[in-house]
Amino acid sequence: MYDRYQGLIFDMDGTLLDTEEGHRKAWSEVLAKYDMELDLEKVIALNGSPSWKIAEFVINSYQVDMDPYKLAQEKFDIVEEMVLDMVKPLPIVEVVKSYYGKRPMAVGTGSMHGFAERLLQHVGLKDYFMAIVGADDVQHHKPAPDTFLLCAQLMKVTPDSCIVFEDAPFGLQAAKAAGMDAVDVRYL
Structure with missing residues (x-):
């Protein structure tokens, strides 16, 4: 074909x-530490983007002063195990x-x-x-x-x-x- x-x-x-379930679970865990959550409907438009872009979107939507690269790294630090378990x-x-x-x-x-x-x-x-x-x-x-x-x-x-x-x-x-x-x- x-x-x-x-x-x-x-x-x-x-x-x-x-890998969606693992990524979602990792984001939820990281964002909960900051009293934030991922708006799945709004973030879907960012599918295919690096994690720091998603972090930047979340930070901007909550209007907080955070480093998107640091937030993305926090997610990255826990995502691999979660995704490997569910992929x-x-x-x-x-x-x-x-x-x-x-x-x-x-x-x-x-x-x-x-x-x-x-x-x-x-x-x-x-x-x-x-x-x-x-x-x-x-x-x-x-x-x-x-x-x-x-x-x-x-x-x-x-x-x-x-x-x-x-x-x-x-x-x-x-x-x-x-x-x-x-x-x-x-x-x-």
């Missing part, structure tokens, strides 16, 4: 892996398995690189990918195209010959900005 593409790029959270592969993994060895594939995620590697290793998917690009690998995050452009570069394929699998509006915008076709996995 995707044979005409030279490279396949997958978002991780919400596309390859169901489940999503159906798009079948596409990964069917194209393994046939096309270069990469993961382009708003999660930190090391965290993405550990999660993919945990579910047995890390070796399927030629490259992993995390939030700490690029200066400009989704909806900027940098994540996906770096994936294409690392796979040694042109951006216009890639397809991106995404579940978030920022990621879909990033794919378009990179000149790549995209599949919104929420509608598969």
Whole structure:
């Protein structure tokens, strides 16, 4: 079905892996210390963003003087164990398995690189990918195209010959900005 593409790029959270429950639980625990909570309906628009962007949104909505990077780090310090306990592969993994060895594939995620590697290793998917690009690998995050452009570069394929699998509006915008076709996995 995707044979005409030279490279396949997958978002991780919400596309390859169901990590939402673990992330939500970690945010709830951290924010409760400051008498704040995550407004899931408003934050959904930030899906695919690095944690510091979500922290910045929460801080701004509560109009408090906090460092978003520090708050994001607090969440990061507890999220890995929670996510590892709850993570489940999503159906798009079948596409990964069917194209393994046939096309270069990469993961382009708003999660930190090391965290993405550990999660993919945990579910047995890390070796399927030629490259992993995390939030700490690029200066400009989704909806900027940098994540996906770096994936294409690392796979040694042109951006216009890639397809991106995404579940978030920022990621879909990033794919378009990179000149790549995209599949919104929420509608598969």
